[in-house]
Amino acid sequence: MPDKNRSFTxxxxxxxxxxxxxxTAIFRCDVGLAQDENAGDIFPSFNLGRFGTSNNISDPVxxxxxxxxxxxxxxxxxxxxxxxxxxxxxSTTQKAGxxxxxxxxxxxxxDVAVGGAFTPDHPPQQSISSVYNGLTVEEHEDxxxxxxxxxxxxxxxxxxxxxxxxxACESIDGKCLPIKEKLVAQYGGPLSEQVGDASKADATSxxxxxxxxxxxxxxxxxxxxxxxxxxxxxxxxxxxxxATLKFTAKPDAxxxxxxxxxxxxESSTNxxxxxxxxxxxxxxxxxxxxxxxxxxxxxxxxxxxxxxxxWTLPIKVPEDALPGDTSIFGFIAYQACTENSCHRPVxxxxxxxxxxxxxxxAGSQEVAFKSAKSAMALDAAAETKWVDEVPKQxxxxxxxxxxxxxxxxxxxxxxxxxxxxxxxKSGNSIENAVVESATSFPIILTLAFLGGVILNVMPCVLPxxxxxxxxxxxxxxxxxxxxxxxxxxYSLGILSVFAGLAVLAIVFKFGWGxxxxxxxxxxxxxxxxFALALSYLGVWEIPAPGMAxxxxxxxxxxREGLAGAFSKxxxxxxxxxxxxxxxxxxxxxxxxxxxxIQTASIFMAVGLGMSxxxxxxxMQPKLIAWLPKPGNWMETFKQLMSFxxxxxxxxxxxxxxxxxxxxxxxxxxxxxxxxxxIGQVPAWAELPKRLMAWSGGxxxxxxxxxxxxxxxxxxxxxxxxxxxxxxxxxxxxxEGKTVLLDFSAKxxxxxxxxxxxxxxxxxxxxLVDRLDAVAxxxxxxxxxxxxxxxxxELQSRSIPLLAIYPGRAPNQPIILRDIVTQRAVLDAxxxxxxxxxxxxxMSSRISSSGSLSH
Numbered sequence: 001m002p003d004k005n006r007s008f009t010x011x012x013x014x015x016x017x018x019x020x021x022x023x024t025a026i027f028r029c030d031v032g033l034a035q036d037e038n039a040g041d042i043f044p045s046f047n048l049g050r051f052g053t054s055n056n057i058s059d060p061v062x063x064x065x066x067x068x069x070x071x072x073x074x075x076x077x078x079x080x081x082x083x084x085x086x087x088x089x090x091s092t093t094q095k096a097g098x099x100x101x102x103x104x105x106x107x108x109x110x111d112v113a114v115g116g117a118f119t120p121d122h123p124p125q126q127s128i129s130s131v132y133n134g135l136t137v138e139e140h141e142d143x144x145x146x147x148x149x150x151x152x153x154x155x156x157x158x159x160x161x162x163x164x165x166x167x168a169c170e171s172i173d174g175k176c177l178p179i180k181e182k183l184v185a186q187y188g189g190p191l192s193e194q195v196g197d198a199s200k201a202d203a204t205s206x207x208x209x210x211x212x213x214x215x216x217x218x219x220x221x222x223x224x225x226x227x228x229x230x231x232x233x234x235x236x237x238x239x240x241x242x243a244t245l246k247f248t249a250k251p252d253a254x255x256x257x258x259x260x261x262x263x264x265x266e267s268s269t270n271x272x273x274x275x276x277x278x279x280x281x282x283x284x285x286x287x288x289x290x291x292x293x294x295x296x297x298x299x300x301x302x303x304x305x306x307x308x309x310x311w312t313l314p315i316k317v318p319e320d321a322l323p324g325d326t327s328i329f330g331f332i333a334y335q336a337c338t339e340n341s342c343h344r345p346v347x348x349x350x351x352x353x354x355x356x357x358x359x360x361x362a363g364s365q366e367v368a369f370k371s372a373k374s375a376m377a378l379d380a381a382a383e384t385k386w387v388d389e390v391p392k393q394x395x396x397x398x399x400x401x402x403x404x405x406x407x408x409x410x411x412x413x414x415x416x417x418x419x420x421x422x423x424x425k426s427g428n429s430i431e432n433a434v435v436e437s438a439t440s441f442p443i444i445l446t447l448a449f450l451g452g453v454i455l456n457v458m459p460c461v462l463p464x465x466x467x468x469x470x471x472x473x474x475x476x477x478x479x480x481x482x483x484x485x486x487x488x489x490y491s492l493g494i495l496s497v498f499a500g501l502a503v504l505a506i507v508f509k510f511g512w513g514x515x516x517x518x519x520x521x522x523x524x525x526x527x528x529x530f531a532l533a534l535s536y537l538g539v540w541e542i543p544a545p546g547m548a549x550x551x552x553x554x555x556x557x558x559r560e561g562l563a564g565a566f567s568k569x570x571x572x573x574x575x576x577x578x579x580x581x582x583x584x585x586x587x588x589x590x591x592x593x594x595x596x597i598q599t600a601s602i603f604m605a606v607g608l609g610m611s612x613x614x615x616x617x618x619m620q621p622k623l624i625a626w627l628p629k630p631g632n633w634m635e636t637f638k639q640l641m642s643f644x645x646x647x648x649x650x651x652x653x654x655x656x657x658x659x660x661x662x663x664x665x666x667x668x669x670x671x672x673x674x675x676x677x678i679g680q681v682p683a684w685a686e687l688p689k690r691l692m693a694w695s696g697g698x699x700x701x702x703x704x705x706x707x708x709x710x711x712x713x714x715x716x717x718x719x720x721x722x723x724x725x726x727x728x729x730x731x732x733x734x735e736g737k738t739v740l741l742d743f744s745a746k747x748x749x750x751x752x753x754x755x756x757x758x759x760x761x762x763x764x765x766x767l768v769d770r771l772d773a774v775a776x777x778x779x780x781x782x783x784x785x786x787x788x789x790x791x792x793e794l795q796s797r798s799i800p801l802l803a804i805y806p807g808r809a810p811n812q813p814i815i816l817r818d819i820v821t822q823r824a825v826l827d828a829x830x831x832x833x834x835x836x837x838x839x840x841x842m843s844s845r846i847s848s849s850g851s852l853s854h
Contacts, residue, residue, distance in 0.1 A: 060087040060168045060177060065185035067150060067160055071327065071351030072368030075150045076191055079104060079118070079162065079183065082143045086171045089179075091124040091138035092117070092146065096734055098135045100167040100178075104146065107161040107182060115149040154370060155275065155329040155351035157187040189325055190353050190365070218250070219369035221346055225252040225336045228369055232328070232352045236361035240319040242390075243354055245367070247271075247284070247332065248310040255336045255343075256291075259303035260284045260311055264382035267302050270333040271311070272381040277326035278318050279354065282390030284311035304337070314390040321356045328352050330386075331377035347377035441598060448602045452609020486565045487618030491611035493569020498607030502600040523664065526652040527671050527705075529645050534672060536642030540679035540697075569611075663708035670704025673697075711756055718765045724778035726786055733810035736836035738773035740764075740829065743791065743801040745780040750819055751800040758822045759802065767826055772835040773807075806832040 062082040069075030081089060094101035104118050124138035152160075162183045169176040218227040227250045237243050249257050249269070261268040262283055271284050288309045292301040315328075329351035336343045349372040352365055534540060649668075656664050674697035681693035722728065724741060732739050742759055744751035758764070768775055778787045780799055794803055794815060802816040802825065814828045 060084045060170070061089060061166075061179060063164060063181060063183050065160075065162050065183040066188040067152075067185045068188045068191040069150070069152045069156060070191050070366060070368060071155050071329065071353055072366075072370070073152050073154055073156065074191060075152050076147055077114075077150050077160070077162070077185055078145055078147050078188075079164070079185075080143065080145045081140070083141060083168070087168055088125075088139040088141045088171060089144070089166055089168050091120065091140060093124075094138050095135060096731075098137055099169070100165075102146075102164070102166040104148070105163045105165075106150070107163050109158070109160070112150060112152050112156070112160055115151055118146040118148040121145040121147070154349060154368070155327045157325065157327050157353075159187070160185040187325070189355070217366070219348065221348060221371045224346055225255045225343060226250065226257060226334065228332075228348060230350060230352070230367035230369070231364040232354060232367055233364040234361060235363040235365045236355045236357040236359065237317050238358070238360050239317055239321040239323075239356060241317050241360070243315040243317070245281070245313040245315055245328065245352070246310055247313075247350075247367075248308065249334065250308045251336050254338050256304045256306055256338075257309065257334050257336060259290050259305070260286070262381065262387050264333075264378040267335070269335075270378060270381045271313075271330070272332075272377065272384050273313075273328065273330040273386040274380060274384065275327055275329045276386070277328075278321060279326055279328070280316040280318075280388035280390050281328070281386065282314040282316075283387045284313050286311045315354065316388070316390045317354075317356055323357050325353045325355050328354060331372055331380055333374050333377040333381065345374045347372040347374040349377075444602060445605045448605035449609040449612075452606040453612055455606070455610045484618040486562070487614040489562050489565040490569040490614050491618075493566040493571075494611045495569075495604065495607040496566075497570055498603045499600075502603035506596045506599055519660075522652055522655060523667070526649055526664065527667060527701075529649050529652070530668050531671050531675055533642040533645035533649065534675045536639055536645065538639075538679075539672075540675040541683045659713055663705075663712040666708035666712060667701075667705035670701045670708070673704065674699075674701030711752065718760050718762055719768060719775040721760075721775050721777045724776045724787065724790075726790065729776065729805075732774050732776075733805060733807075736807045738771050738807040738829075738832050738835045739776060739805040739810075740768060740773055741776045741778060741803045741805065743778045743780060743787065743799045743803070745799060747781060748799050754800045754802070754820050758820050758825045761822060763822060764825055764829070767829050771829060771833065773829065773832075774835075802828075804828050804832045807835040808833060 060083060064080040064082075065077065066080075067075055067077040083089060090099045090101050092102045092104070104114075106112050106114055120140065121144065124140050124144075127137050127139070128135075150160075162185055164179060164181045164183060166179040167176055168179055218229050220227045228247065229250075230245070230247045232243060232245050234243060251257055258268045260271055260283075262271050264270060273281055286305075286309055288305045290303050291306055292303050329349070331347055331349055333345060333347040335345040348369050350367055350369050352367040354365070355361075531540075653661065653664060677697035677700060678693050681689050683690070719740075729739060729741070740759075742755065744755055746752075767773075778784075778790065780787050791797060791799070791801065794801065794813065796815075796817065800818060800820070802820060804814040804816075806812065806814070814832055816824060816828055
């Protein structure tokens with residue numbers, strides 16, 4: 001009996017050992033599958049009471065995040081992971097089908113973006129895993145630091161929230177812990193080229209040199225005629241120390257910039273500091289002689305610098321300042337002019353960082369620039385009082401005898417500041433500054449008058465002038481008083497436009513030709529010019545005296561009416577503005593600094609110059625005898641003028657933005673169709689018939705134009721579209737995403753209709769968001785072999801085509817062809833269903849295969 005008990009005990013012991021070994025093997029297999037990013041939580045992650053565990057599973061990884069950014073917005077983020085002993089984490093490049101790869105994403109703020117992949121400071125350890133059918137597994141142990149480029153707002157130094165999605169696993173017994181954390185990355189300073197580490201220097205060690213590029217970096221706002229550079233030195237300052245911020249403007253040849261101010265004064269270079277922390281910053285000063293020039297003896301002078309000029313802004317650090325970085329940013333509004341003309345006012349935004357440290361460091365800090373709106377900069381200059389009392393760091397050199405006085409300071413009140421030369425030493429004030437010889441006001445008026453005469457031969461005006469010449473011919477033999485009256489009325493039409501422009505220039509600072517910066521004005525004139533060209537070609541007739549196009553209408557309307565004469569004068573003047581900008585820009589640029597009366601006088605002088613030929617002919621009708629007698633040549637001449645109108649239409653058409661050109665072109669065709677309808681009823685027909693034709697033509701043209709701008713201009717991207725690529729589509733399908741794929745092209749009218757009416761809509765977006773789906777756009781405007789292959793795969797050779805791939809069944813896409821409705825798209829998305837998570841994808845794969853081999 002004892003032997004039997006001993007044998008039974010031995011047998012049970014062996015069986016227990018076998019069961020434990022099998023359980024361990026099954027457990028390790030389960031853990032391996034649990035680590036598969038496609039497997040999710042199919043198998044429970046359990047352990048045997050942490051037997052054999054050397055670390056606490058609750059905190060296997062310590063995270064730290066820091067970012068560095070220059071004031072320009074270029075930056076880099078670092079994420080460090082410190083792992084407990086025997087724990088590892090998977091790489092950011094781990095291939096699908098294996099363990100869950102580590103993922104990082106910027107959560108907030110929204111205007112911070114990652115500009116590239118997260119790269120580790122050392123490559124991961126690689127091994128071939130039999131659990132994952134020979135897939136290479138990439139692991140990091142001990143510690144690893146990932147870095148990625150980022151872009152931040154101008155002068156940004158606030159915390160950044162980063163999300164972490166990872167899996168940490170224990171190497172001894174295989175247990176794993178999912179990690180979903182949010183890290184707060186603090187600003188670590190500017191991203192710059194350094195030698196050594198200043199933070200490690202102590203009070204007894206010498207200053208660590210920070211190396212910066214010695215070459216000057218210049219900023220130019222697109223093709224504007226002024227370049228800028230700036231520097232902040234020194235790079236590190238002791239508490240209580242001083243620094244200098246310098247700005248240099250380098251105009252192109254023959255251009256200059258105005259004197260500095262710290263308010264919103266006109267004809268000035270306006271400085272404003274918007275952010276400076278606890279620093280004290282003084283007004284900009286320069287030792288460059290200022291040139292003061294008056295356009296007329298009775299006008300106040302303009303103050304500017306010849307050539308390159310450098311301004312210095314002194315900075316004082318508080319005695320109790322703590323070590324760290326302080327962002328300095330602001331605006332500069334400026335304008336470039338020559339002796340005779342000016343470019344439009346522009347502005348730039350600047351930003352830099354001043355470092356306060358226990359150890360000073362030589363060198364200079366980069367100052368970043370970017371374009372800004374002039375109105376925004378001037379508003380800031382008007383509302384911000386930023387100038388502090390900062391002692392001079394160095395005295396400015398005295399001006400040479402006979403030179404213009406260097407007018408320094410910040411005031412925009414016409415006087416020199418307390419930092420400029422004053423008192424007996426300078427012996428002058430701004431009113432006594434050197435004044436160069438100015439262009440006298442009578443000369444300006446003479447130039448304006450001659451410019452107006454020349455306007456009559458501008459290409460844009462020639463068609464209307466040609467029409468007026470035909471009016472002159474028709475006036476031959478008429479009563480002298482009537483001829484004079486018609487030409488005076490024509491001239492009044494010209495002068496009325498210049499009077500309106502003078503009011504706009506005085507009250508609203510509206511420049512010559514500025515009306516053509518407004519889209520409705522450009523579109524209206526383009527369509528009107530095209531309609532007139534069609535009239536000259538005989539498509540339709542203008543029912544106005546002297547502006548008819550057919551012989552029959554000319555016989556009925558042999559006399560030019562007062563309304564027709566006035567409208568021709570207005571129309572000719574309006575058309576003159578786009579073609580005469582370079583010439584009149586010089587003349588009207590001389591109005592800078594003039595009084596309101598003088599500015600109005602110059603505008604009216606241009607109008608009188610343009611009116612001169614017609615007033616002369618009106619007073620001397622015999623001059624009409626020099627023109628050819630009426631005849632068939634007038635019809636040919638009028639048709640020739642139509643091609644000048646069409647050339648002007650092409651000139652305007654080229655000024656529209658690319659996305660506007662198609663609807664503008666369709667609108668032109670609509671006007672053509674409307675004019676054709678009007679032309680089907682002759683001018684001598686009964687009034688009801690003519691009214692019906694005009695109503696039908698105008699309505700048809702308006703409806704076509706409205707439809708063109710409603711359907712042919714790309715609207716805002718309501719959905720978060722991604723560009724199509726087959727690799728991206730496969731990735732999304734592997735992640736269980738429902739994908740909406742729209743095949744479209746700019747030459748496909750039905751595609752554009754589908755996009756506007758049924759696909760890129762708010763209803764579709766809401767459903768796409770609810771389904772956690774992804775919208776992809778396959779642009780077939782230019783031939784793309786990958787898109788063609790995808791279309792053939794979907795058994796289609798034409799577009800429009802909408803393919804919706806369900807997340808649960810990516811191999812069974814829902815296809816919508818040709819014209820679709822909003823309801824059809826929504827129903828197809830509902831049928832496709834919601835995106836599925838990784839575990840659901842794995843479950844569907846298991847069920848489809850029937851079994852899972854280990």
